Amino acid sequence: MESEKAPKQSDGEKVLSGPGLAWEVLPLHMWDNILSRLPISTLFRTKSVCKTWRNIIQSECFRSAYRLVNHQDSYFVLFADFNHQKVAAAYNPTENKWVLISLSFVSSSCPSTCCRLRRALVSHEGLVLAEDEKGSIVVLNLFTQARRVLPPMLPMIWTRVLAIISEGNTYYKIVAVSSAVWDRIGLQVYDSRTNRWEAKDEVEVKYANFESAAYLDGLLYCLNTPEKLFAFDLEKGSWQFVDVKMPPLISSRLLAYSGDLLLIGGHVEFGVKWGIGIWELDRLAKKWKIICSMPDHLFSKFSRGVIYEFLTVDCHGKICFNTNTSTDVLMYDLLEDRWGWLPRCPLENSQNKLSWFGHGVEPRIDKLV
Numbered sequence: 001m002e003s004e005k006a007p008k009q010s011d012g013e014k015v016l017s018g019p020g021l022a023w024e025v026l027p028l029h030m031w032d033n034i035l036s037r038l039p040i041s042t043l044f045r046t047k048s049v050c051k052t053w054r055n056i057i058q059s060e061c062f063r064s065a066y067r068l069v070n071h072q073d074s075y076f077v078l079f080a081d082f083n084h085q086k087v088a089a090a091y092n093p094t095e096n097k098w099v100l101i102s103l104s105f106v107s108s109s110c111p112s113t114c115c116r117l118r119r120a121l122v123s124h125e126g127l128v129l130a131e132d133e134k135g136s137i138v139v140l141n142l143f144t145q146a147r148r149v150l151p152p153m154l155p156m157i158w159t160r161v162l163a164i165i166s167e168g169n170t171y172y173k174i175v176a177v178s179s180a181v182w183d184r185i186g187l188q189v190y191d192s193r194t195n196r197w198e199a200k201d202e203v204e205v206k207y208a209n210f211e212s213a214a215y216l217d218g219l220l221y222c223l224n225t226p227e228k229l230f231a232f233d234l235e236k237g238s239w240q241f242v243d244v245k246m247p248p249l250i251s252s253r254l255l256a257y258s259g260d261l262l263l264i265g266g267h268v269e270f271g272v273k274w275g276i277g278i279w280e281l282d283r284l285a286k287k288w289k290i291i292c293s294m295p296d297h298l299f300s301k302f303s304r305g306v307i308y309e310f311l312t313v314d315c316h317g318k319i320c321f322n323t324n325t326s327t328d329v330l331m332y333d334l335l336e337d338r339w340g341w342l343p344r345c346p347l348e349n350s351q352n353k354l355s356w357f358g359h360g361v362e363p364r365i366d367k368l369v
Contacts, residue, residue, distance in 0.1 A: 080120075086104045142363070
């Protein structure tokens, strides 16, 4: 039912909000500016107030106003029940609470099939790249429920998707690599403008098992196993080896934050003391320097003293840690230098098997698929 105080269009020029209220004479562009400053969680509740507000929020004029605002809303979409509830559990650090995001739109928007998600691959800003049960790669905006099925990749062996890279608010590219064949790896890039994949330069490398990547200053830094650092120049379409000694780490992962390249990993000191640390790359000195470590009392609870594998996901300088054996999640805030446990995940008591979704998403209503 529409609210009596909901704005109504008048002659296509003004929005009325009810008798006797001062804002009834506000023009549409001012409503765009006001609503565009709401956090995404409030914005989606606002859409349900009335048809007029929903039309405003879905308009291109509103999207243009929304792009001009620096939104710091972020969600960590960490766990999902793909098979039964078709729902993902996302944590909002700003409100310190979990929300559930329905994944049913993936199948309902594709009437010719009954596809369901099988796993998430990578994410960036408002987009998540995932694989469905038929093996197709899909790009999703979990908050607007927009969806695009990508064309098949070019033939490569053991292809691994590394990153989504935004180009403005509308376009994006996706980078994927193959494992080594005859001491070489292949690379292909998907461009949303052309809706096709394009092969790029191969690189000669003895081992190629890229586990992590981070985009910074036009370069996609890729961590290879055993630990070597490569960089892919997106504009030139070429690879380069980064001459820096990598520390011996377990479950290492790259991330970019505030113009710096960071490295997370498990390590052993003097062959005895286990820990998890975060390093920063000094590009001039060509070396990594440690900037913080997980406190011992938290590490003992997190890993029970020994760590062989753990999972991480970052967004806006916040990093979530999980061992994939429980739904307990530890978060570190780089800006505030603070550690803390997340509240219990609402899917924790589910009888169904949960999957680690593990992606940080900036919910963007203007991020088109």
